[in-house]
Amino acid sequence: MSAEEEENATELKIGDEFLKAKCLMNCEVALILEHKYEQLQQMSEDPLNQVSQVFEKSLQYVKRFSRYKNPDAVRQVREILSRYQLAEFELCVLGNLCPETVEEAIAMVPSIKTKGRAHDDEAIEKMLNDLSLIKKFE
Amino acid sequence: MFLKVQLPWNVIIPAENLDAKGLMLQRAIIIRLLGDFAARKATKDLGYYHAVTTLDSIGEGRVRQQTGDVIFPVVFSAITFKLHKGEISEGVVHKVLKHGVLLKCGPIENIFLAPRKMPGYCYEGGESPVFRDKLSKIEKDVVVRFIVIGTMWLEADREFQALVSLEGDYLGPIS
Numbered sequence: 646m647s648a649e650e651e652e653n654a655t656e657l658k659i660g661d662e663f664l665k666a667k668c669l670m671n672c673e674v675a676l677i678l679e680h681k682y683e684q685l686q687q688m689s690e691d692p693l694n695q696v697s698q699v700f701e702k703s704l705q706y707v708k709r710f711s712r713y714k715n716p717d718a719v720r721q722v723r724e725i726l727s728r729y730q731l732a733e734f735e736l737c738v739l740g741n742l743c744p745e746t747v748e749e750a751i752a753m754v755p756s757i758k759t760k761g762r763a764h765d766d767e768a769i770e771k772m773l774n775d776l777s778l779i780k781k782f783e
Numbered sequence: 784m785f786l787k788v789q790l791p792w793n794v795i796i797p798a799e800n801l802d803a804k805g806l807m808l809q810r811a812i813i814i815r816l817l818g819d820f821a822a823r824k825a826t827k828d829l830g831y832y833h834a835v836t837t838l839d840s841i842g843e844g845r846v847r848q849q850t851g852d853v854i855f856p857v858v859f860s861a862i863t864f865k866l867h868k869g870e871i872s873e874g875v876v877h878k879v880l881k882h883g884v885l886l887k888c889g890p891i892e893n894i895f896l897a898p899r900k901m902p903g904y905c906y907e908g909g910e911s912p913v914f915r916d917k918l919s920k921i922e923k924d925v926v927v928r929f930i931v932i933g934t935m936w937l938e939a940d941r942e943f944q945a946l947v948s949l950e951g952d953y954l955g956p957i958s
Binding site for chain 2: 658667670674698737749752753
């Protein structure tokens with residue numbers, strides 16, 4: 646997509662490369678970056694010196710903004726959300742923000758309510774319940 | 784939003800690093816790729832580069848006539864971060880100024896929230912300045928949920944800037 650004005654995530658209009666790319670939730674990125682960081686720790690005394698600033702800032706960010714810490718829980722979140730015919734982008738916004746009510750979920754991801762998609766309030770409610778269960782048993 | 788992208792790149796291996804033993808060559812390609820990747824920081828299309836996750840394929844090398852270096856086409860997967868217009872995300876306040884609030888989110892630190900995009904909030908100066916409404920306040924280190932209304936790529940610094948807003952349901956500071 647070339648014209649920047651056209652981009653609008655609320656209607657799921659994002660660059661083509663992102664509809665193809667796989668989006669990742671903060672908790673998934675935390676697992677990957679922490680693992681990378683541990684690898685570096687084993688190889689050198691001063692791992693902070695080995696990573697870029699971008700890496701360091703994002704590692705801090707995802708540690709703070711991961712709703713799920715346990716690797717099994719992280720896997721389950723993706724598995725559960727994948728059952729609901731969501732776009733990758735929508736799946737990750739929901740996994741990152743963990744809305745508590747149907748109304749909040751629709752406010753965070755307005756595109757799930759657009760015409761022609763099969764998400765009624767009941768289905769969204771069930772999805773949120775499933776997510777909160779993972780959180781409870783983590 | 785973090786993304787996992789697959790990228791095709793060319794890796795140049797200097798002639799002196801070429802070795803008859805296959806393993807050493809692969810090692811040289813990986814080291815060179817990681818070095819090139821780390822030096823890249825960010826691109827306009829894919830956002831900030833974080834880490835290479837897998838090296839998916841290494842193609843046939845081509846010799847450069849003049850130098851004897853060999854170019855290998857490789858395909859690898861990596862993690863990047865980019866904010867999109869319309870995306871709702873969360874960030875941390877790192878500066879409160881009279882003319883607005885600066886937030887950071889992931890690797891981006893230039894995320895600006897203007898006073899007219901946070902209706903109801905009033906600036907209160909002093910030693911630790913805040914924006915306050917009836918129920919909540921926005922001050923340093925507070926987490927804020929926002930919607931992205933625009934992003935800009937600065938080619939010279941290889942950085943992104945973003946403008947965000949609190950106009951919308953379920954947006955604002957989170958206690």
